[in-house]
Amino acid sequence: MISVTEARARILAGLSATTPETVSLAEALHRVTARPVVSRLSNPPGDVSAMDGYAVRAADAARGARLRLIGAAPAGHPFAGSVGPGETVRLFTGSLVPAGADTILIQENADAEGESVTVREAPGPGRHIRRMGQDFRAGDAVLTAGYRLSPRHIGLAAAAGHPWLTVHRRPRIVILCTGDEIALPGEPLPPGGVVSSNGAALAAFVRAAGGEPVLLPTVPDRLEAIAEAAAAAGGADMLITTGGASVGEHDLVQAGLASRGLVLDFWRIAMRPGKPLMHGRLGEVPMLGLPGNPVSALVCAILFLLPALQRLQGLPGHPPAAEPVRLGSPLPANDIREDYVRASLLVPEDGGGWIAHPYGTQDSGQISRLAAADALLVRPPFAPALAVGEMVPAIRLAPLGL
Known part of the structure; x- marks a missing residue:
């Protein structure tokens, strides 16, 4: 028997990230970036007001000063002219600061009447202005490769001008459950039978971890049936089996897959639950044989399949944190x-x-x-x-x- 740490290292050593593909922002949530996301623009794209108020020259905005209102610049409608001595332009949060102005007089510190604005509290130079590129500039790598995209990262990529992102393809994981005693949920149980929970649980596990599960029909404990079902794993990123990995005379997964070219790496781990874990390669496809007991299968999935799925998606594949x-x-x-x-x-x-x-x-x-x-x-x-x-x-x- 080998240790959990050694088993995980040997599983991960044979895995590499899936090929990149380009998806829309709407499809990118929880995907992993395959290349850096480089901003196409600066944010903000120009000097903008951080508050509702008035664009002024600090030199003109002493307390009690009266300024002439020469226009307004709602967000998205920049003022075409410039602010001269004794002048001001009405701004709103996000408005571009017009030429000539160097500070913002917030509306709480101003009294407006008609075309005249009186300063109640003088702003210092540069107050309440978000400078061009204060957040990031065009050409900055706002996300590196190997980032799992959360809603926050999707928002950042959108702000950087990207409607599409290059991410790693979702790993395609074929799941094969075996056993004469297995019945699907809702089916009548055969004599001595049990309901198969592993297939549904592992498919959900793969999907939750970012993979694409392909759940095959359950196969009986016959070498030829197991070998025939294994053919469906061709082109997959990993084959997962459950059941038939122990030492009983009806535990035939290893022998059935051997007829299709399985090269066994290891079998049996010094752990509880999950001792009869199996790992190898079926041609070019990595294979992970999980125990048939449902708790053992899921505990092994947490310890080994989860890091493997992360590695396939371009992440390091660290063990679950304790x-x-x-x-x-x-x-x-x-x-x-x-x-x-x-x-x-x-x-x-x-x-x-x-x-x-x-x-x-x-x-x-x-x-x-x-x-x-x-x-x-x-x-x-x-x-x-x-x-x-x-x-x-x-x-x-x-x-x-x-």
């Missing part, structure tokens, strides 16, 4: 395998940090416990027992969006 939380219930000593303990998190009434309460049972078939969990508590191999109040690393699930 942060220290305080135990509200004790934890026993750990054995040889790295353990990922499902737990709830609570914030105490005094407003302190997270308090973790591990679930009493950690069976890898209890999908309800994983669905209710707030975190996975990380227990290294041979970690000693921990008492209430001690700290333990936790992978919080909500920030992952999963």
Whole structure:
């Protein structure tokens, strides 16, 4: 068995970012930039007023001075002339500052009557003016390559004059579930059967992480059926299997894929849940074989598939971040395998940090416990027992969006 860290490193080593494509801003949310976004213009495009008020010359705007109103310049309608001695132009937030003016007299500090404006409070030079390029200038790289685009970044790209962005293509992930006992949700269960939750969960996982899932029909535990289904992975960015990766005589995924040219990299990880994880290549397609137990499959997806999807989208593919939380219930000593303990998190009434309460049972078939969990508590191999109040690393699930 190899460690979780080594397994993740070996999976990521065989992956590279998908090819770039150009999409509209409306389609760019959560995509990853494939090249820098260079601004086509300056922001603001000229000196503009930051407030409603009057464009004036500071030398003329002493308290009590009366200025002659010579025009107005609403945003989008610049004043064509210039401001001379003793003159002023009515401005609004975002209006271009006309030539000759060097400060803004805000309307709260002015009394206007007809074509005359009296200064109640003198503005200093340069007050309330946003200078051309104060935010960014034409030619500036406002976003680097490898940025996952949030709504804030979409707004920045739009302000920089880009209706289209070059991003990495969404990774196409083929998902193959196996097992004679598997029935789809809503179908009658065969004798000894179970409902397949892995296919739906993994497809949703891939979509939430930025990929494009292709969920194949479930195949029975027959070598030829598994081999035939694997042909659908051609051209995919990754093949995910679930089930059939353990050591039973009906766990046939490895043998079935071997007939299609699977080159196995590793099998079995020193972790709980998820020991029978498998990784290799099916021709040019990376393959990740997840366990059939639903909790094991999803925990392995969090630890291995999520970084892989990030790497395929042009991101580094870091492991999920862990942060220290305080135990509200004790934890026993750990054995040889790295353990990922499902737990709830609570914030105490005094407003302190997270308090973790591990679930009493950690069976890898209890999908309800994983669905209710707030975190996975990380227990290294041979970690000693921990008492209430001690700290333990936790992978919080909500920030992952999963």
